[in-house]
Amino acid sequence: xxxxxxxxxxxxxxxxxxxxxxxxxxxxxxxxxxxxxxxxxxxxxxxxxxxxxxxxxxxxxxxxxxxxxxxxxxxxxxxxxxx
Amino acid sequence: xxxxxxxxxxxxxxxxxxxxxxxxxxxxxxxxxxxxxxxxxxxxxxxxxxxxxxxxxxxxxxxxxxxxxxxxxxxxxxxxxxxxxxxxxxxxxxxxxxxxxxxxxxxxxxxxxxxxxxxxxxxxxxxxxxxxxxxxxxxxxxxxxxxxxxxxxxxxxxxxxxxxxxxxxxxxxxxxxxxxxxxxxxxxxxxxxxxxxxxxxxxxxxxxxxxxxxxxxxxxxxxxxxxxxxxxxxxxxxxxxxxxxxxxxxxxxxxxxxxxxxxxxxxxxxxxxxxxxxxxxxxxxxxxxxxxxxxxxxxxxxxxxxxxxxxxxxxxxxxxxxxxxxxxxxxxxxxxxxxxxxxxxxxxxxxxxxxxxxxxxxxxxxxxxxxxxxxxxxxxxxxxxxxxxxxxxxxxxxxxxxxxxxxxxxxxxxxxxxx
Numbered sequence: 001x002x003x004x005x006x007x008x009x010x011x012x013x014x015x016x017x018x019x020x021x022x023x024x025x026x027x028x029x030x031x032x033x034x035x036x037x038x039x040x041x042x043x044x045x046x047x048x049x050x051x052x053x054x055x056x057x058x059x060x061x062x063x064x065x066x067x068x069x070x071x072x073x074x075x076x077x078x079x080x081x082x083x
Numbered sequence: 084x085x086x087x088x089x090x091x092x093x094x095x096x097x098x099x100x101x102x103x104x105x106x107x108x109x110x111x112x113x114x115x116x117x118x119x120x121x122x123x124x125x126x127x128x129x130x131x132x133x134x135x136x137x138x139x140x141x142x143x144x145x146x147x148x149x150x151x152x153x154x155x156x157x158x159x160x161x162x163x164x165x166x167x168x169x170x171x172x173x174x175x176x177x178x179x180x181x182x183x184x185x186x187x188x189x190x191x192x193x194x195x196x197x198x199x200x201x202x203x204x205x206x207x208x209x210x211x212x213x214x215x216x217x218x219x220x221x222x223x224x225x226x227x228x229x230x231x232x233x234x235x236x237x238x239x240x241x242x243x244x245x246x247x248x249x250x251x252x253x254x255x256x257x258x259x260x261x262x263x264x265x266x267x268x269x270x271x272x273x274x275x276x277x278x279x280x281x282x283x284x285x286x287x288x289x290x291x292x293x294x295x296x297x298x299x300x301x302x303x304x305x306x307x308x309x310x311x312x313x314x315x316x317x318x319x320x321x322x323x324x325x326x327x328x329x330x331x332x333x334x335x336x337x338x339x340x341x342x343x344x345x346x347x348x349x350x351x352x353x354x355x356x357x358x359x360x361x362x363x364x365x366x367x368x369x370x371x372x373x374x375x376x377x378x379x380x381x382x383x384x385x386x387x388x389x390x391x392x393x394x395x396x397x398x399x400x401x402x403x404x405x406x407x408x409x410x411x412x413x414x415x416x417x418x419x420x421x422x423x424x425x426x427x428x429x430x431x432x433x434x435x436x437x438x439x440x441x442x443x444x445x446x447x448x449x450x451x452x453x454x455x456x457x458x459x460x461x462x463x464x465x466x467x468x469x470x471x472x473x474x475x476x477x478x479x480x481x482x483x484x485x486x487x488x489x490x491x492x493x494x495x496x497x498x499x500x501x502x
Contacts, residue, residue, distance in 0.1 A: 032198070032297055037431050047204045054428060064485065071122045
């Protein structure tokens with residue numbers, strides 16, 4: 001068994017399986033949304049393939065990262081708007 | 084100076100068509116490269132899995148650049164890409180576009196709630212670790228993808244509450260009768276049916292509203308017996324596929340009916356630029372593989388090898404035509420959104436602000452509809468269908484995706500011809 005990977009979402013530590021996307025880590029950490037829309041509504045991934053931009057979040061300090069296309073790495077820090 | 088990569092044959096997209104093209108080309112050419120924006124090869128359909136074709140690519144001479152996004156053609160056999168926020172310039176002699184397709188999403192009240200996803204979209208997310216076991220899922224939309232997705236999710240422990248196919252029952256029966264063209268698909272379909280036994284299935288059915296506060300809690304489905312409410316944790320909706328033609332359009336390839344026009348060698352209207360798979364016509368994985376191989380052989384100068392695949396391609400094109408006929412979208416789907424339903428999710432533009440305008444361009448300029456980060460990839464095709472909007476020149480603008488300033492600066496150092 002490959003070892004699980006420790007990441008943090010909005011300060012919440014979560015262990016994820018290798019290959020898990022940052023988008024999935026957000027849900028696994030107990031958050032329903034990745035970003036707040038321009039009118040403040042919660043939004044979560046729609047397309048799952050990097051075209052809709054609904055999964056945007058701050059990943060390791062980089063804003064507007066498409067979390068559905070980023071694979072979790074040890075120590076990754078993810079912050080969502082909606083938290 | 085940005086990093087530069089040179090090759091004779093460059094392929095954009097490493098799904099079924101791109102993998103097939105790369106493997107075919109690499110049989111005869113030692114300078115083949117393929118790039119793709121996802122973390123690993125496979126495209127959408129083989130995401131997160133290992134299979135013999137992906138293994139074949141790994142064993143081939145082709146170089147694979149994953150996590151690398153095509154940003155803008157620069158003319159003169161080069162284009163700009165971006166990896167980890169840094170620019171990369173690719174130089175090539177022959178270019179094969181295998182950019183695949185995305186799902187068509189149609190707006191209806193509640194479709195912006197977290198938990199409402201694409202059908203293929205939910206499958207892709209589950210393949211990347213999204214937990215689905217024990218979740219109640221409704222799958223809605225159209226096409227064989229719905230059943231494939233529902234099967235995949237049920238195998239991973241999801242409770243499929245309903246599958247709603249918008250096409251009429253007679254169209255599904257006709258589709259079933261046409262499957263003799265593809266015997267492999269019959270076996271696959273029987274497997275799906277076995278896994279999905281006991282799941283409520285509807286034809287002539289579609290979502291009319293998703294309910295919930297901060298995430299979806301239930302969906303109201305229109306069925307032949309009237310509207311029915313289904314509680315759910317996820318609502319996966321796919322109304323067919325939209326070809327990703329933006330890069331081809333930006334490069335200057337001619338489009339025909341929204342698809343990239345190609346000749347028998349998969350050659351586009353631009354010399355040295357080929358195209359394979361969904362951008363030339365929606366037809367699924369088998370068609371993509373055959374077209375990819377033809378393009379790969381043709382680009383490597385082995386027309387003899389390419390020609391041997393023409394008969395297979397003809398059969399698969401006939402199957403594409405059946406798909407298109409059987410799963411045509413019904414008129415009712417044009418009117419799911421209400422005046423206050425958001426149509427452009429990036430800029431939160433409600434339908435009423437879009438319908439004030441006669442064209443997509445006007446809606447973009449005056450209502451910001453399609454001006455957000457996705458650059459109209461979601462609302463554009465939806466509004467084309469709902470309002471009959473079309474943009475003859477395509478809506479693609481450089482850069483194809485939002486990029487870092489470093490990448491933008493690299494584009495300015497080069498002399499663009501089509502930009």
